[in-house]
Amino acid sequence: MLDLSQFIPGPYCSMLLSDLGADVVKVEPPRGDPQSIDGPLDGDGVSLWYRIINRNKRIVRLNLKEDEGREIFSRLLAVADVLIESYRPGVLARLGFDSERLAQLNPTLIHCALSGWGQTGPNRLRVGHDNNYQASVGVLDISGTMTQPVAGNPPIADYAGAMNAYALVSAALFRRERTGQGAYIDIGMADAALALMGPEVAALARPEFDRRRGRGPYAGGWACYNQYRCACGRYITLGALEPRFWENFCNIIGQPDWIERQDEPRPQSGLIADVAKLIATRSRADWTAMLDQTDTCFHAALELTELEANEQIAARAVLTRGHDGTPDALLPAWLDGTPPPARRPFTNADAAIVADGWARHMTQ
Incomplete structure (x- = not known):
């Protein structure tokens, strides 16, 4: 080639x-x-x-x-x-x-x-x-x-x-x-x-759909699908689009009154601010301990320096160090049960x- x-x-x-x-x-x-x-x-x-x-x-x-x-x-x-x-x-x-x-x-x-x-x-x-x-x-x-x-x-x-x-x-x-x-x-x-x-351009067929930034679920318009800053300065992500995941999240954090607010008109500036205020009261480590093993579509926003120590990343063997000691992100696939080739x-x-x-x- x-x-x-x-x-x-x-x-x-x-x-x-x-x-x-x-x-x-x-x-x-x-x-x-x-x-x-x-x-x-x-x-x-x-x-x-x-x-x-x-x-x-x-x-x-x-x-x-x-x-x-x-x-x-x-x-x-x-x-x-x-x-x-x-x-x-x-x-x-x-x-x-x-x-x-x-x-x-x-x-x-x-x-x-x-x-x-x-x-x-x-x-x-x-x-x-x-x-x-x-x-x-x-x-x-x-x-x-x-x-x-x-x-x-x-x-x-x-x-x-x-x-x-x-x-x-x-x-x-x-x-x-x-x-x-x-x-x-x-x-x-x-x-x-x-x-x-594909989905975004398909929405052009719906003139009632407001596609401006922030109005869609994936661009910061939904409280249930967003990034939030913690007390330590690091971030967490929430992707609780499905009602059951949002309900789980609200119950675990002690805010059951937020469950019915999931479908408030977007952008949900008020609800986003409420969630952000609460997330800012604890560290990322605290939120991880509370939410990591729950069905809430939660994950801490990892920094690059944390990747090599992450158990999931290590198990997938995509991120490794080459013979020269430099980290390398390999082919993102296992073929016939074999991890990515070096x-x-x-x-x-x-x-x-x-x-x-x-x-x-x-x-x-």
Whole structure:
């Protein structure tokens, strides 16, 4: 598999595919992926984030604007199963690898193009990043607080695009095994974020539904589904949407008179304030001791420093420390009863600039 992408979406997709056994060669320009100097830097000047998202891969650096780089890349394409790239539409063609050239080099290639707004439409050439994609499809209209939109982090559109690419590349590989047919997959990150909002966009058919921030149950408008600050400064979450869970919560905390208030008009500013005032009287540890093992849809809001000691997280084996001691969030699935596979640590050797002889060896 060849990965021409940068930053998060493509590299995250190819990392997940590597967890399933793909041999990933990440092709970068001579100066490397900009992600390599973005975020916390290690002693050698390489970003920790870059190391994490490029585990299990080999990195080669080619200048696709020069004949030698294009010739080496052509040989790699000829033996690749998959090409993932995140250029703006038209860039790959300008480098000499339009659809006809790709088909000539490898008729069964699965080519996945990840871009901000996809390969068609008036925004196709527009520059942007995750918060722009969220803004462009209405995600910010239904997220955040009752007074201000908040762009999600981890970046929603980036990861939604990556997960769609992961699924569609896998499906295309399966189809190719059946039919011998390659594929061209066009994914826009904005489209991927929009596709997460099926219920929200369906509500457009109901003109009586007020979709402003804070009026919906998942955007801070309900007291029974919210986040609350404790006396210690930490937070708890309540997700008691079903009446029986809300009733359990109210009875356990000694407020049975709140049970009938669950369906007050939204945003439930008064009830939210009442619950917040009560939660603020005790620490997170106190509320956890009271509510953790009850049917109330309660959970403490864990901080990152608490994750490794959490029994549930440890049991799932998704968060581990690699051979280099760096925590890593692995493939979020168990296959045939086997926990997620460990990843090979990223090392400086993985980032060596490719030599022509190395490429010849790869394509023999």
